[in-house]
Amino acid sequence: xxxxxxxxxxxxxxxxxxxxxxxxxxxxxxxxxxxxxxxxxxxxxxxxxxxxxxxxxxxxxxxxxxxxxxxxxxxxxxxxxxxxxxxxxxxxxxxxxxxxxxxxxxxxxxxxxxxxxxxxxxxxxxxxxxxxxxxxxxxxxxxxxxxxxxxxxxxxxxxxxxxxxxxxxxxxxxxxxxxxxxxxxxxxxxxxxxxxxxxxxxxxxxxxxxxxxxxxxxxxxxxxxxxxxxxxxxxxxxxxxxxxxxxxxxxxxxxxxxxxxxxxxxxxxxxxxxxxxxxxxxxxxxxxxxxxxxxxxxxxxxxxxxxxxxxxxxxxxxxxxxxxxxxxxxxxxxxxxxxxxxxxxxxxxxxxxxxxxxxxxxxxxxxxxxxxxxxxxxxxxxxxxxxxxxxxxxxxxxxxxxxxxxxxxxxxxxxxxxxxxxxxxxxxxxxxxxxxxxxxxxxxxxxxxxxxxxxxxxxxxxxxxxxxxxxxxxxxxxxxxxxxxxxxxxxxxxxxxxxxxxxxxxxxxxxxxxxxxxxxxxxxxxxxxxxxxxxxxxxxxxxxxxxxxxxxxxxxxxxxxxxxxxxxxxxxxxxxxxxxxxxxxxxxxxxxxxxxxxxxxxxxxxxxxxxxx
Amino acid sequence: xxxxxxxxxxxxxxxxxxxxxxxxxxxxxxxxxxxxxxxxxxxxxxxxxxxxxxxxxxxxxxxxxxxxxxxxxxxxxxxxxxxxxxxxxxxxxxxxxxxxxxxxxxxxxxxxxxxxxxxxxxxxxxxxxxxxxxxxxxxxxxxxxxxxxxxxxxxxxxxxxxxxxxxxxxxxxxxx
Numbered sequence: 001x002x003x004x005x006x007x008x009x010x011x012x013x014x015x016x017x018x019x020x021x022x023x024x025x026x027x028x029x030x031x032x033x034x035x036x037x038x039x040x041x042x043x044x045x046x047x048x049x050x051x052x053x054x055x056x057x058x059x060x061x062x063x064x065x066x067x068x069x070x071x072x073x074x075x076x077x078x079x080x081x082x083x084x085x086x087x088x089x090x091x092x093x094x095x096x097x098x099x100x101x102x103x104x105x106x107x108x109x110x111x112x113x114x115x116x117x118x119x120x121x122x123x124x125x126x127x128x129x130x131x132x133x134x135x136x137x138x139x140x141x142x143x144x145x146x147x148x149x150x151x152x153x154x155x156x157x158x159x160x161x162x163x164x165x166x167x168x169x170x171x172x173x174x175x176x177x178x179x180x181x182x183x184x185x186x187x188x189x190x191x192x193x194x195x196x197x198x199x200x201x202x203x204x205x206x207x208x209x210x211x212x213x214x215x216x217x218x219x220x221x222x223x224x225x226x227x228x229x230x231x232x233x234x235x236x237x238x239x240x241x242x243x244x245x246x247x248x249x250x251x252x253x254x255x256x257x258x259x260x261x262x263x264x265x266x267x268x269x270x271x272x273x274x275x276x277x278x279x280x281x282x283x284x285x286x287x288x289x290x291x292x293x294x295x296x297x298x299x300x301x302x303x304x305x306x307x308x309x310x311x312x313x314x315x316x317x318x319x320x321x322x323x324x325x326x327x328x329x330x331x332x333x334x335x336x337x338x339x340x341x342x343x344x345x346x347x348x349x350x351x352x353x354x355x356x357x358x359x360x361x362x363x364x365x366x367x368x369x370x371x372x373x374x375x376x377x378x379x380x381x382x383x384x385x386x387x388x389x390x391x392x393x394x395x396x397x398x399x400x401x402x403x404x405x406x407x408x409x410x411x412x413x414x415x416x417x418x419x420x421x422x423x424x425x426x427x428x429x430x431x432x433x434x435x436x437x438x439x440x441x442x443x444x445x446x447x448x449x450x451x452x453x454x455x456x457x458x459x460x461x462x463x464x465x466x467x468x469x470x471x472x473x474x475x476x477x478x479x480x481x482x483x484x485x486x487x488x489x490x491x492x493x494x495x496x497x498x499x500x501x502x503x504x505x506x507x508x509x510x511x512x513x514x515x516x517x518x519x520x521x522x523x524x525x526x527x528x529x530x531x532x533x534x535x536x537x538x539x540x541x542x543x544x545x546x547x548x549x550x551x552x553x554x555x556x557x558x559x560x561x562x563x564x565x566x567x568x569x570x571x572x573x574x575x576x577x578x579x580x581x582x583x584x585x586x587x588x589x590x591x592x593x594x595x596x597x598x599x600x601x602x603x604x605x606x607x608x609x610x611x612x613x
Numbered sequence: 614x615x616x617x618x619x620x621x622x623x624x625x626x627x628x629x630x631x632x633x634x635x636x637x638x639x640x641x642x643x644x645x646x647x648x649x650x651x652x653x654x655x656x657x658x659x660x661x662x663x664x665x666x667x668x669x670x671x672x673x674x675x676x677x678x679x680x681x682x683x684x685x686x687x688x689x690x691x692x693x694x695x696x697x698x699x700x701x702x703x704x705x706x707x708x709x710x711x712x713x714x715x716x717x718x719x720x721x722x723x724x725x726x727x728x729x730x731x732x733x734x735x736x737x738x739x740x741x742x743x744x745x746x747x748x749x750x751x752x753x754x755x756x757x758x759x760x761x762x763x764x765x766x767x768x769x770x771x772x773x774x775x776x777x778x779x780x781x782x783x784x785x786x787x788x789x
Contacts, residue, residue, distance in 0.1 A: 138645060139652045143695040146640065163695060196637070197698040321689035324682065 015188050021150040021181035022051035025114070028157040029058055031189045034085050036061060036076060036440050038069035042089025043129060044116030044178045061440065061469065064461035066093050068433040070100020071459065074109045075437030078420045079395055079447075081234065083110040083164050084437065090116040091129030094175075095136065099427055101171045102140040106424025107255065108232060110169035112160050119179035120148060134175050142170030150183035155190055162193035167200030168319040169232060200318055204335030204343065212290075212314045212331045213347035219288035221356045222248045223308075225271065225300075228255025228423070229293020229317060235338035236260070236416040239292060242345050247353045249360055251279035253294050254408055257419040262412045262590050263392070268360065269369070269590035272300040274405040276590060277367035277557045280565045282360055283308050291315045293337045296326040297424070298562075306564035316340050367557075368587040369409050370571050377525050377549045379478045380406045384586065385529050386448065386476075387411040389536060394446045395420065395438050399431035399455035402484035405555045407450055410588055418445070429458025432475065436462055439471040446474060446536055453479040453505050463515045466542045474535045475517075475544040477508050480551050488554045512544035519544040624681040629658065631710060631780050634673040634691055635698040638664065642696040646673060649694065655679065655687055659712075659777030670698060674779045676755075703780050710780040713752045715740070716762065719769040720747045728768055735761045746771060 014027050025048055029037065036059045041049040052060055063069040066088045073084025084104075088097055094115040104111040118127040134146045143163050145156050153176075160172040216222065230239050236259045243250050243266055250260045251271040260267055268279035283289065289311040294300070301307040304327055315322075315329040316337055323332040333340050371380035383406050386394070392414030398404040398421040413419050420438055422430040435449035456477045466473050483501040490498050512519030518538075522531045522545060535543045556571040636642045643662050650657050658676040665672045677687060684702065691700045703710075720728050725747065732739060732749050735757065741748035751761045755778060762770070 134641065135644070138641070138648055148640075195695060198695055319693070321686065321693050323689075325686060328682075 017187050018184050019187045020184050021153050022047040024153050024187050025181065026051045026055055027187055028154050028189060029085065032161050034058055037085045037087050038063050038072040038437065039087035040066050040069060040089065040093060042093050042116060044090035044118060045087065047178065047181050048087065048176065061465065063433065064464050065459065066096035067099055068459050068462040070097045070113065071430050071433035072437035073111050074100060074104050075397060075420055075434030076441040077109050077111060079417055079438035080441035081417065083112055083161060085112050087114045088116065089129065090118055091131045094131050094133035098136060101137055101173065103422050103425040103427045103430065104171040105140045107422065108169050108228065109171065110164040111171035112164050113171060113173045115173060115175050117175045117177040120177045133173065137173050141173050144173040146175040147177065147180050150180050150185045154188060158190045159193045159195055163195065201334045202336040202339055204316065204333040204340035208331060208333045209340065209343050210347060212333060213344060215288055215312050215314060215331055216290065216348050219351055221286045222246065222288040222290065222351060222353065223282050223286040224248050224250040225283065225289055225291045225294055226250055226252045226256040226259050227292065227294025228253065230256060230259040230337050231416045233293060233337040235341055238338055238341040242341050245345055246348055246351055248351065249282055249357060251275065251282065253300055254421060254423045256294065257408055258413040258416045261414040263414055265591040267591040270408050273302065273559050274409065274555050274557065276369060277568065277570050278360055278363035280559065280568055281363055284565045286311045289313045292341065293317060295322045301327065302559045303562055303564045364589040364592065367570055368589045370585050370587040373525060373584055373586055375525055377522065377528060377547050378553060379403050379549045380410050381525060381586065382476065382478065382528055382547050383407050384410040384588065386532055389532055390446065392418065394418065394448050395442060397431050397435035397438055397447065397449050399451040400426045400428045401452050401455065402488065402555050403450055403452050403478040428455040431455060432459050433462045435473050436466050436471060439473050446472065448474040448476060450476045450478065452484060453477055453481065453503055454483045463512065463517060467516045470541045472539050473542045475542055477544065477546045478549055479505065479508065479546055480549050481505065482551060508544065508546040517542045517544055519546065521546045521548065523548045627678050627680050629676065629678050630684050630702055630704045631708065631778060632675045632677060632688065633701045633703055633780055634675065636671050636673060637696040637698065638669050638671045639696055642671065645694050645696060646691065649690055653690060655683065661777040661779050676778050701782065703782055707783040708780050709783055710754055710778050711752050712755055712758045712778050713750065713776045714758045714762065715748060715750055715774045716765055716770055717746050717748045717772040718765050719745060719771055724768055731761065731764050737761060
């Protein structure tokens, strides 16, 4: 059977036919090879939904809330690299997408959001279910459109997909008035979008690349600081080759996780507020910092004045506005990471970093990521075990808060597009719908949603959608009965005044069962592995695991907000347990195997025994 | 090395810049630019917009203040907007600038000649007259407009309207 897809293929048979705006909309999505649309119908989109009714090659997923639709589209986009598509109605349907759009804007996720709108003649009249969504989303979209004429529709959709996916990707919104969608015109879908004045620079400037190579070739203590732009550019392979060729240690941002295998000895894991002790130290003492598709976010730099104080900074980014926004850089290269890195690799020679790597190894041994184990479950242990059981071959979709940081620290990401989270906006309630979107896009890998008890309840309604589609999402609820990260800050910086952070929760297992999803409650550390195994084995539908964990545990290391590595708090030594000498501590060094050590191991504080040049 | 990451002091000094922006003459384009200044917290001293020789393109002239890093960010962020065709910071070039002001000044038969004398000196025009007021129209550089306002103040300015600055880059006239 020939498919009804492809801009150069069978779509052509519809070109020249007179159709309604609604039919043109559907045909245009087919031309864009859209496979899945996450949406929710309403009065203003009823015509569009009518046109969608007979189309078999676009799967429409009816989410239970429009916010869920946008996060699902984000998860789909992050997991597949293709644009995510959402379709909602006017007014409240449109305003419910705002959080998802803002999230996609902060994290550069290609999204095309179609919103219904009241008929043109009613716009501005405070009509039923009217909202100025173009005005509302102007500062949180890469671009947005109100389609005023059906003749503009196909061209606008083409442009929307082009803008969302090219350059620095981002969300684009197209507002569709009801009457425009009922008007008729000849359908022609443009082959290419042409947007005057929009031409992202993809090839880095040759002169800048050479300049960067000169700086790199003299480096003694280089560090690669890798961000999400590397994954967006599909450049994980180039980055890995570059780092190994250079023998340069690598640290990634939250969104950079997966761009470089954390099992590689050159990996230092994540940097920043809750990054590894050694990655932050390495950045502090490095003489050349190569920032790749990263944006010097405040959660990474802390006090910018004291960030990488010794280093010459090279910054590769496709967005000129990201350069010298937060941190003055020495050699900027505007371009696509994939292309720039492969050209840069030709100009750099392997460095003698043996001494530097040895220093980092020592830091790794002395300040590994670690957590205590005991009878009670630690969230870190759950994630650590999940990483071991899957060997990194899973898509992990996290929410926001403590579990998010622990997942970043302890899963050990090995592949691009396997770590999906809300980094920039920090949207609680992201994980469950985003995991659903990822599961629609990637049937080849297990998809694991990890949320806290707070975040899970923010979009729990999407459990219905997941069950309806029998998606094998493993839903992990890390239940500590607290809004843990806020509680941690209150404990550390607000004199333990726990203001409104304790949560009264439903019975999560019963809640899952009410949705038709099996639920397992896990309360003992020695049950964790077995529960995870059972969840991973289930292929024909979701399963919810509730882990009742230590109520008051903290994420370490921690660089307090706005401070520098000099104020970094490493994981405190468990004094009472050291005396007992019996409770084992699990440790994890990035680029090394898991070790178990007893608590009475001596710790020698590392002084900055780095050669200063 | 504590201030390694920030710009040298000279570059940190706040300066006034005149930025000329060509934008698509589309629904909402002006809003995008005004909104960008508001959202990012950039200063706006004045902002003017109008059509150009090409009906599909509008020109906006924005007078803003900031140190070198902020001005660099402003031009980059403006360029990032899809509707923006061209952004030129005229401050680095030789350029002609004009602003128009309408000033309604209280006047009595006694003060009228004096006000008209001031108008003449500034090559301003009287565009409206009533028993108690004179309305003047003046154009010129911002300094000139500031100066005439200062001169008219003692007579009591009842109402004032300024257009904000419009500017164009000067062309090279050939070697002398």
